Amino acid sequence: AGLTCAEMLGRRGFKAIVLEKDNQIGGQIQLADKPPKKEKLGWSFEDMRTNAEKFGAEIHLNTEATPEVIASYNPYAVVVATGACAVKPRSIEGVNLENVYTTTQILSGEVKLENKKVALIGSGMTGLETAELLVEGGNKVTIVEMADTLAPGTWFQHLDDIVPKLDAKGTQYILSHKLNSIDEKGIVIEPVKLDKNRKPVSQGKPYHVDADAVVLSLGARSVNSLAKELEGKVKNLYVIGDAKKVGRIADATREAYDVAIHVIK
Ligand SMILES: Cc1cc2nc3c(=O)[nH]c(=O)nc-3n(C[C@H](O)[C@H](O)[C@H](O)COP(=O)(O)OP(=O)(O)OC[C@H]3O[C@@H](n4cnc5c(N)ncnc54)[C@H](O)[C@@H]3O)c2cc1C
Known part of the structure; x- marks a missing residue:
C-alpha cells in the first residue's frame, strides 16, 4: 500500500x-x-x-x-x-513454548521444519499454503480447524488446486475441533460446533494429539x-x-x- x-x-x-x-x-x-x-x-x-x-x-x-x-x-x-x-493468542496455554511457530516464521524461512510431525492450527488460505510448503519439506502435517469445513469462505478454485496436493502427501484434517493447549509433545484439542455467532460450543472431551512442532495460522x-x-x-x-x-x-x-x-x- x-x-x-x-x-x-x-x-x-x-x-x-x-x-x-x-x-x-x-x-x-x-x-x-x-x-x-x-x-x-x-x-x-x-x-x-x-x-x-x-x-x-x-x-x-x-x-x-x-x-x-x-x-x-x-x-x-x-x-x-x-x-x-500473525496472531499468536496469549490465552492459549503453551503458546510460547519452543516447538510453537507462526506461519510468518515458516514462510519467511526463519524456521525450517523437515521430516517432522507438524500440527497446523487454522485452515485458512495462509494455513493451507503453509501446509503445502511444509509437506514439500517431508513433514507429515495434521491440520486442525474449528469450523466443519476447510478454509471456510475461500474460493473453491483455491481448494480444488491445493487440497489434492496436500492429500497426495498424506495430510490429515481434523475439522470441528478447537485448540485448547500446547505442550512439548503436541496439542490438546476439543470437539466443538460453532453457534450462530461462530463461537465454539463443546461437543465432547478434550484429547491429546502428538506433534513435534505446532504452527499457528490463526489470522492476522x-x-x-x-x-x-x-x-x-x-x-x-x-x-x-x-x-x-x-x-x-x-x-x-x-x-x-x-x-x-x-x-x-
Ligand atoms: C502468508 C500470506 C499470504 C497472502 N497471500 C495473498 C494472496 O495470495 N493474495 C492477496 O491478495 N493477498 C494475500 N495476502 C495479504 C496481503 O499480503 C496483504 O493484504 C497486503 O500485503 C497488505 O499490504 P499493506 O501494504 O497494507 O501491508 P504490508 O504488506 O504488511 O506492509 C506493511 C509494511 O510496513 C512496514 N512497517 C510496519 N511498521 C513500520 C514502521 N513503524 N516503520 C516503518 N515500516 C514499518 C512493514 O515492515 C511492512 O513492510 C497474504 C498475506 C499473507 C501473510
Missing part, C-alpha cells in the same frame, strides 16, 4: 518519502510469494518500487517510522501503511500502534491497507490509490 500511495502522490507532484523498517520492500507479499507456485506474486512489489521511484519517491530501508523520525521531515501529510502481523491483526501515537500530533494523517483493516493486496492498493488521488488535497 505504501509504495502504491507513493507512486500516485508522485504522479500528482508530491515528493513521497517511504520509510520501511525492514531491510527489504514488499511487506507481507514477501511471505505471500513463498508457497509453491506463488513466486510471481513477488513481481508485484518490484513493479510498485519501479513505479514509485520513477515518480520521485525516496525509499529508506532499515528505517523505522517513529513520531520523532516523521517529525524530522516536517511532512505535509503522513500515510500510515504499517500492515498486519492490524499493526496500528504508530497511527495511534501520531493521532493529534501530525496534520493530514491517513491510515491505509492492512493497518486499517486486514484484507488482500487489491484492497490495500485500491485504498492507497484513493487516498493519494482523491483524499489528500
Whole structure:
C-alpha cells in the first residue's frame, strides 16, 4: 500500500518519502510469494518500487517510522501503511513454548521444519499454503480447524488446486475441533460446533494429539500502534491497507490509490 500511495502522490507532484523498517520492500507479499507456485506474486512489489521511484519517491530501508523520525521531515501529510502481523493468542496455554511457530516464521524461512510431525492450527488460505510448503519439506502435517469445513469462505478454485496436493502427501484434517493447549509433545484439542455467532460450543472431551512442532495460522491483526501515537500530533494523517483493516493486496492498493488521488488535497 505504501509504495502504491507513493507512486500516485508522485504522479500528482508530491515528493513521497517511504520509510520501511525492514531491510527489504514488499511487506507481507514477501511471505505471500513463498508457497509453491506463488513466486510471481513477488513481481508485484518490484513493479510498485519501479513505479514509485520513477515518480520521485525516496525509499529508506532499515528505517523505522517513529513520531520523532516523521517529525524530522516536517511532512505535509503522513500515510500510515504499517500492515498486519500473525496472531499468536496469549490465552492459549503453551503458546510460547519452543516447538510453537507462526506461519510468518515458516514462510519467511526463519524456521525450517523437515521430516517432522507438524500440527497446523487454522485452515485458512495462509494455513493451507503453509501446509503445502511444509509437506514439500517431508513433514507429515495434521491440520486442525474449528469450523466443519476447510478454509471456510475461500474460493473453491483455491481448494480444488491445493487440497489434492496436500492429500497426495498424506495430510490429515481434523475439522470441528478447537485448540485448547500446547505442550512439548503436541496439542490438546476439543470437539466443538460453532453457534450462530461462530463461537465454539463443546461437543465432547478434550484429547491429546502428538506433534513435534505446532504452527499457528490463526489470522492476522492490524499493526496500528504508530497511527495511534501520531493521532493529534501530525496534520493530514491517513491510515491505509492492512493497518486499517486486514484484507488482500487489491484492497490495500485500491485504498492507497484513493487516498493519494482523491483524499489528500
Ligand atoms: C502468508 C500470506 C499470504 C497472502 N497471500 C495473498 C494472496 O495470495 N493474495 C492477496 O491478495 N493477498 C494475500 N495476502 C495479504 C496481503 O499480503 C496483504 O493484504 C497486503 O500485503 C497488505 O499490504 P499493506 O501494504 O497494507 O501491508 P504490508 O504488506 O504488511 O506492509 C506493511 C509494511 O510496513 C512496514 N512497517 C510496519 N511498521 C513500520 C514502521 N513503524 N516503520 C516503518 N515500516 C514499518 C512493514 O515492515 C511492512 O513492510 C497474504 C498475506 C499473507 C501473510
